[in-house]
Amino acid sequence: MTSHPHSSSRYCMQCGGDLAERLPQGDSMARLVCEACGFIHYLNPRPVAGIIPVREDGNLLLVRRAIEPRRSFWVFPGGFMDVGETAEEAAARETQEEANLEVTALSLLGVYTRIHAGVVVIVYEALALGEGSAGSETSEVGWFAPAAIPWSELAFDTTHWALEAWLKKRGLEDLKN
Ligand SMILES: [Zn+2]
Incomplete structure (x- = not known):
């Protein structure tokens, strides 16, 4: 297993925009959120x-x-x-x-x-x-x-x-x- 759960793409899988760590409203931990379209990239095991x-x-x-x-x-x-x-x-x-x-x-x-x-x-x-x-x-x-x-x-x-x-x-x- 070579891929690390926290080292995935830096770009949005929906639109290619840049991702940033943000705490979505009502969420419990920071997520990778697209700065262009707002898509939240959940990282799951x-x-x-x-x-x-x-x-x-x-x-x-x-x-x-x-x-x-x-x-x-x-x-x-x-x-x-x-x-x-x-x-x-x-x-x-x-x-x-x-x-x-x-x-x-x-x-x-x-x-x-x-x-x-x-x-x-x-x-x-x-x-x-x-x-x-x-x-x-x-x-x-x-x-x-x-x-x-x-x-x-x-x-x-x-x-x-x-x-x-x-x-x-x-x-x-x-x-x-
Ligand atoms: Zn996006």
């Missing part, structure tokens, strides 16, 4: 959807990132939602793209906000239908037993939070090393 795929034997899949940021660190498959798909569909699509893996039986695990990245991450767990392999933006897939999660090599704080929640949901939090 973007939803990301991801999946922790789990095999019948209880091991889970992570992918090793092949791109920045956090290249070569482990993360669960996930990415930005496209218009026209549900969060579940986006999560399953990203899992197919990044891990060449079909999943089924999605179950919501948690919703996490990365304030400074401007994203809200929706994480499911799901049953893996296969072994998977490296896909787009990944260099490797790895299957990890709950006691062998690579905590010091995780890509993001959301990765950490979701895996902690997954362990807790299964009553395995004592296995966090």
